Amino acid sequence: MTYRRGEGFPWEPLLRGWRKQCPSCGAKPLFGRYLKPVETCDQCGEQLAKIRTDDIAPYFTIMIVGHLIVPPLLMLERQYHPDQWIHFAIWPALTLLLMFFFLPRVKGATLGVMWHLRMRGDEQH
Numbered sequence: 001m002t003y004r005r006g007e008g009f010p011w012e013p014l015l016r017g018w019r020k021q022c023p024s025c026g027a028k029p030l031f032g033r034y035l036k037p038v039e040t041c042d043q044c045g046e047q048l049a050k051i052r053t054d055d056i057a058p059y060f061t062i063m064i065v066g067h068l069i070v071p072p073l074l075m076l077e078r079q080y081h082p083d084q085w086i087h088f089a090i091w092p093a094l095t096l097l098l099m100f101f102f103l104p105r106v107k108g109a110t111l112g113v114m115w116h117l118r119m120r121g122d123e124q125h
Helices: 011-018 056-080 084-116
Strands: none
Touching: 011 084, 056 084
16 A cells, blocks of 8 residues: 655654655565665655665664663663673673664664655755
8 A cells, every 4th residue: 555645744654664664655675785775666666765864864873772772881880880891792782783773774764754755865955
């Protein structure tokens, strides 16, 4: 089922993008590679590669991961005072895993919202 653009808040295209699906019809895949959108959707023909999310997806991803990492880090330090090597063993690895997990999903959600708003990412050029 094709989504009708521009009506209400873009929950459906946002969630489809989060699931790495086409924001228009929900077909997979949204990305041909890790972060490169497919040129056109195979099912509905929507041109997705023209939408440029640029740096907003990494900014949102950093904000999300930072909010997931910093509170447990501070609580662990405050309650147990572990050695530095324990912090160096846990937090960088967990941060990288979360970044790799969230980045394509946040980019897909951003792409879905931009598609809904008919933005291409080059409005200022």
